Amino acid sequence: MPEAHANLKTAVQLKNVLAVDNDPIMLKFLSRILEKAGLHVVTAKDGITAIDTLKSYTPDLFFIDLVMPNIDGRALRRIIRSKEAFKTSPIVIVSAIAAEESIDTAELGANVCIAKVAYTDMEIMINKLLIDPQLLWDPILDNRVFGVEDLYPRNITSELLTVNGHYRFMLDSMSSGIIEFDQNRLVISANPAALRIFSIPIEIMLGSHVAQLFKVGTNEPLSSLINASVPKDEKIIAPRIFTSVRLLSQ
Structure with a gap:
């Protein structure tokens, strides 16, 4: 039985919720429904914000968007599941x-999984889960997406997903380590080569400060991070890491 359904027969007590979505309207919608049910809701606009929130907040229930900037829903889910409190x-x-x-x-x-359909339909689906929380652990719901029957595939979305998948395949296939971080120097993506070079699992790499990887002060300029990372006896291998680092300005 998958870990996600391990508590099927356990009494359910839901009090705190973390809702993660880059759409502020969706966050307001989820907050309204969940708070109406008597739950305490904290929201996060992306994966980075969610990781930071988990340092001081312990949710009993998560609502996570799949497609988000700064660590998407899939990666965030892995990070959440890696923590003992949220197994x-x-x-x-x-x-x-x-x-x-x-x-x-x-x-x-x-x-x-709930499809983003009309708000009225989504509210009905969410309320069903809140009225009978045991459904959250019911394996019968595996591979079922609530509301998908009311949707039609969009060509442009399919094309973008294909392009994104190709981009991800290329990054994953490269032997050079590639780390992507935001304006706060928090890592938001890393390809398999980077994980091997630093010997860090993705769950720990994502959301960490880039200075932790290079073992220098967090206020050091980017050039110092790069220079400090080059061992004197590894002039050939080390540059493959930091020449691929991208600093995103937002």
């Missing part, structure tokens, strides 16, 4: 690409 916490995936991309909730390590 079996229910995760509800909220997806705007359910019609274009097959979603396996068990493979994702999530419990339920």
Whole structure:
């Protein structure tokens, strides 16, 4: 039985919720429904914000968008599941690409997936889960996406997903380590080569400060981070790491 459904027969007590979505309107919508049900809701606009929130907040339930900037829903789900406190916490995936991309909730390590359809329909689906929380752990719901029957695939979305998949394949196939971080120098993506070079699992790499990787002060300029990372006896191998580092300005 997948970890996501391990608590099927356990009494359910949901009090705190973390909702993660880069759409502020969707966050307001989720907050309204969940607070109306008596739950305490904290929101996060992306994966980085969610990781920071988890340092001081312990949710009993997660609502996570799949497609987001600064660590997407899939990566965030892995980070959440890597923490002992959330091994079996229910995760509800909220997806705007359910019609274009097959979603396996068990493979994702999530419990339920809800398609982003009309707000009235989404509210009905969410309320069903809140009225009977045991549904969150019901394996019968594996691979079922609530509301997808009301959607039609969009060509432009399918094309963008294909392009993104090709881009990801190319990065994953490269022997050079590539680390992407935001304006706060927090890592938001890393390819397999970078994980091998630093010997750090993706769950720990994402959201960490880039200075931690190069073992220098967090206020050092980027050039210092690069220079400090070059061992004197590894002039050939080390540059492959930092020449691929990208600093995103937002």
